[in-house]
Amino acid sequence: MKLKLRLSNERGHADHGWLDSYHTFSFADYYDPAHMGFRSLRVINQDDIAAGAGFPTHPHRDMEIFSYILYGALAHKDSMGNGRVLEPGQIQLMSAGRGVTHSEFNPSKTDPGSLLQIWIRPREQGLKPSYTEWHPKPEHDTAAKVLVISPDGREGSATIHQDADIYRLRLKAGESTTHELAAGRGAWLQLISGSVSVNGTTVNPGDAISTEDSGTLTFTASQDAEALFFDLA
Known part of the structure; x- marks a missing residue:
């Protein structure tokens, strides 16, 4: 089997103060035509979020978006009425479908949080938005x-x-x-x-x-x- 290694220090990097993010694939201001995704996998961002900070309400469509919590916590709210605080090892998966808005914040006032945010292209566009979670047993x-x-x-x-x-x-x-x-x-x-x-x-x-x-x-x-x-x- 031929294996291709993508090194951590070759990823894109953006430090916004409240957000320190590493991009495995092209994202936002980081553009590398050699790393636009892998099959349906489009985004893997390693996001470290400062205490009390986060992403205010913003829209998505036609993308499967999930977060895997590494440490700390993540408070998720969306236009479908879901409101959750996710903890380490838990996953929340949102199918944006034909359009949703959501926000994600670190609910702690003292401690940073970290997660992998991952986007995967859906098999078809215009799906009904939905939300699901995975919690370890x-x-x-x-x-x-x-x-x-x-x-x-x-x-x-x-x-x-x-x-x-x-x-x-x-x-x-x-x-x-x-x-x-x-x-x-x-x-x-x-x-x-x-x-x-x-x-x-x-x-x-x-x-x-x-x-x-x-x-x-x-x-x-x-x-x-x-x-x-x-x-x-």
């Missing part, structure tokens, strides 16, 4: 690989309007897990913390690795590690 604490988002909501995952299976990986040092990538699909791993070897290639925090070759991917942690893994049509 106690048995997930020790699970190396957990399905968190899928097109059919199986295994308690949040539901996305795209042929995309998204997994959370959590590996103890020395632990391994595998994934079988079918022909015609693509895989993207975004490492959050720790260090992982993917078929012999080392991936460090903020790095990503991808392939469009079918076969077995083996993930082995040299340090306790956490990642999101995307299996995309």
Whole structure:
């Protein structure tokens, strides 16, 4: 399998004071024609938000948008009537469809928060907006690989309007897990913390690795590690 490594220090970066953000793909003022996305995956932003700060109400359409909380908390409100405070390890997924508005804030007055914000193109435009969440269960604490988002909501995952299976990986040092990538699909791993070897290639925090070759991917942690893994049509 041919693997392509996207290094953390090659990402776009924007420091707005209240927001310190790293962009895996072109976003806002960061433009790199070589990194416009991967299959339906369009945005991976690592956002660190200062205490009490956040994104005021703004619109989206025709995009599947989810946030994975790394530390701190995120208060979400949207025009569909949803209002939630998400905590570390939780996911909220909003299908913007034909149009929604929402806001996202760090509700703490003293502590910063951090999240991955991810956008995936839907399989069709003009869908009815919707909202779903994924919360880890106690048995997930020790699970190396957990399905968190899928097109059919199986295994308690949040539901996305795209042929995309998204997994959370959590590996103890020395632990391994595998994934079988079918022909015609693509895989993207975004490492959050720790260090992982993917078929012999080392991936460090903020790095990503991808392939469009079918076969077995083996993930082995040299340090306790956490990642999101995307299996995309």
